[in-house]
Amino acid sequence: MSTALRPNLLGLSPVKLTALLEGMGEKPFRARQLMRWIHRRGVLDFGAMTDIGKSFRERLTLETTLAPPELVSRYDAEDGCVKWIIRAASGSSVEMVYIPEGGRGTLCVSSQAGCILDCSFCATGKQGFDSNLTAAEIIGQVWLARRELGSFENGGGPPVTNVVFMGMGEPLLNFDNVMDAVDLMLDDHAYGLSKRRVTISTAGVIPGLERMRGRTDVALAISLHAANDELRDELVPLNRKYPIAMLLEATRAYMADLGEHRVPLIEYTLIRGINDHRRHARELAALLADFPCKINLIPFNEFSEVSYRRPSASSIGKFRKILQDAGHLVTVRTTRADEIAAACGQLTGSVHDQTQRRERFLRRLDGEASLDERPAGLIHSARDDSRQQAESQGTG
Numbered sequence: 371m372s373t374a375l376r377p378n379l380l381g382l383s384p385v386k387l388t389a390l391l392e393g394m395g396e397k398p399f400r401a402r403q404l405m406r407w408i409h410r411r412g413v414l415d416f417g418a419m420t421d422i423g424k425s426f427r428e429r430l431t432l433e434t435t436l437a438p439p440e441l442v443s444r445y446d447a448e449d450g451c452v453k454w455i456i457r458a459a460s461g462s463s464v465e466m467v468y469i470p471e472g473g474r475g476t477l478c479v480s481s482q483a484g485c486i487l488d489c490s491f492c493a494t495g496k497q498g499f500d501s502n503l504t505a506a507e508i509i510g511q512v513w514l515a516r517r518e519l520g521s522f523e524n525g526g527g528p529p530v531t532n533v534v535f536m537g538m539g540e541p542l543l544n545f546d547n548v549m550d551a552v553d554l555m556l557d558d559h560a561y562g563l564s565k566r567r568v569t570i571s572t573a574g575v576i577p578g579l580e581r582m583r584g585r586t587d588v589a590l591a592i593s594l595h596a597a598n599d600e601l602r603d604e605l606v607p608l609n610r611k612y613p614i615a616m617l618l619e620a621t622r623a624y625m626a627d628l629g630e631h632r633v634p635l636i637e638y639t640l641i642r643g644i645n646d647h648r649r650h651a652r653e654l655a656a657l658l659a660d661f662p663c664k665i666n667l668i669p670f671n672e673f674s675e676v677s678y679r680r681p682s683a684s685s686i687g688k689f690r691k692i693l694q695d696a697g698h699l700v701t702v703r704t705t706r707a708d709e710i711a712a713a714c715g716q717l718t719g720s721v722h723d724q725t726q727r728r729e730r731f732l733r734r735l736d737g738e739a740s741l742d743e744r745p746a747g748l749i750h751s752a753r754d755d756s757r758q759q760a761e762s763q764g765t766g
C-alpha cells in the first residue's frame with residue numbers, strides 16, 4: 371500500500387484506533403498498548419514495540435504509518451518559552467508555543483493553517499485561510515513538543531501539563547479533528563491531561579459549541595472583546611451571524627452540562643481607543659453581571675498590518691478595576707518571550723491563502739507600506755499574571 375493511503379495511527383482517537391485494530395482481528399487492549407508506545411513513550415518504530423507480537427508489528431509496518439508533522443524550526447527564548455514552526459501536509463506552516471511557568475507547562479496549539487474569521491485585530495486572519503489541520507497534525511504538536519522537550523515518559527524534560535487551542539485557527543471550525551486530538555490528550559493511555567487543563571478557545575461558532583455538549587467536557591474560553599453587538603460586529607465579524615446574546619446562551623448551556631462549578635474564561639483583547647474606555651468596562655461588567663465566568667484581559671499585541679495600539683498600563687489597570695469593583699474575577703495576560711515572536715492568538719506561520727483574503731486586504735490598503743514582510747517581533751507569548759487565572763485558562 372502506498373504511504374499516502376495508509377492510516378496514520380498518530381492521529382487516531384482511542385475509539386478510531388480500537389476500531390481499526392478490531393478490523394485487523396485484534397483485541398481492544400492492543401489499542402491501549404499502541405497508544406502507550408506512541409503517546410507516552412514517543413516511539414514511532416513498530417519494531418521497538420516489544421510487547422506486541424512480531425507478525426502483527428510487521429503487518430502494522432506494511433499497512434499503517436506513524437508520522438508526526440514535519441518540524442521546520444525552533445526558537446528558544448531565555449525565559450524558557452519555545453516556539454516551533456511545523457509544516458502541514460498542505461504546505462502551509464503553522465506555529466505552536468510552549469510556555470513554562472512554575473510546575474506547569476502550557477502548550478498553545480494551532481488547529482488550522484490560517485483562519486477565515488478575519489477578526490480585525492488578529493495577525494493569523496490577515497494571512498487568509500489554507501486548510502484544516504488533520505488530527506495527526508494537531509496531536510502531533512503535543513507529540514513533537516514532548517519529543518523536543520525530552521518529556522516523554524522517563525525523559526525528565528519539562529512537562530506539557532496544559533494545552534490551549536489559542537494558536538492559529540478557529541478550533542470549532544475543524545471540529546472532528548480537534549475532538550479526536552482532544553480525546554487523545556485526555557486518554558490515560560495517551561497524554562492523560564485533566565479536562566480542566568485542556569482549553570478550547572473560540573470566537574463564537576455556535577453550532578460548534580452545541581456540538582461540544584455531550585461530546586466533551588474540556589475547559590472553554592470565549593473570545594468576546596466587546597460587550598455590544600455594534601462594536602463586536604467590527605472586531606469579530608462572526609458576530610454578525612452569531613451575536614453576543616446567542617453566544618452567551620450557548621456558552622451557558624455548555625457549562626451547565628459540566629456542572630461542578632466550572633466557569634468559562636472570557637477573553638477580552640484591549641485595544642486603545644477602540645474597546646478600552648471606562649464605559650466599555652462598565653458595559654462589560656453589566657453584560658456579565660449574572661454570568662459566572664472569569665475575565666482575562668489581553669493587552670493587544672501590535673503588528674504592522676493594523677494600526678491598532680495597545681492601551682497604557684494605567685488604562686488597563688483602570689479597566690480591570692472597574693470590573694473587579696463590580697465583583698468580577700479578572701486577570702491580565704502579560705507578555706514574555708518577545709525575542710522569539712511567540713504569542714497565543716498572535717501566530718502567523720506562513721499560510722498559502724486559498725481564499726484571497728490576503729489579496730483583498732492588500733488591495734484595501736491600496737499601496738500603503740509593504741506588507742510582504744513577516745510581522746516580526748510583534749508576537750508575544752501569553753502568560754497569566756496569577757495562578758488563579760492560569761487555572762481558569764487551563765494553565766493551572
Ligand code: SAH
Pocket residue numbers: 489491492493535536537538539540541571572573574591592593637638639668669670671672714715716
Ligand atoms: N480562534 C480562536 C483561537 C485563536 S486566538 C479564538 O478566537 O478564540 C486566541 C486568543 O488571542 C483569542 O482570544 C484572540 O482573540 C486573541 N488575539 C488574537 N489576536 C490578538 C492580538 N493581536 N492581540 C491580543 N490578542 C489577540
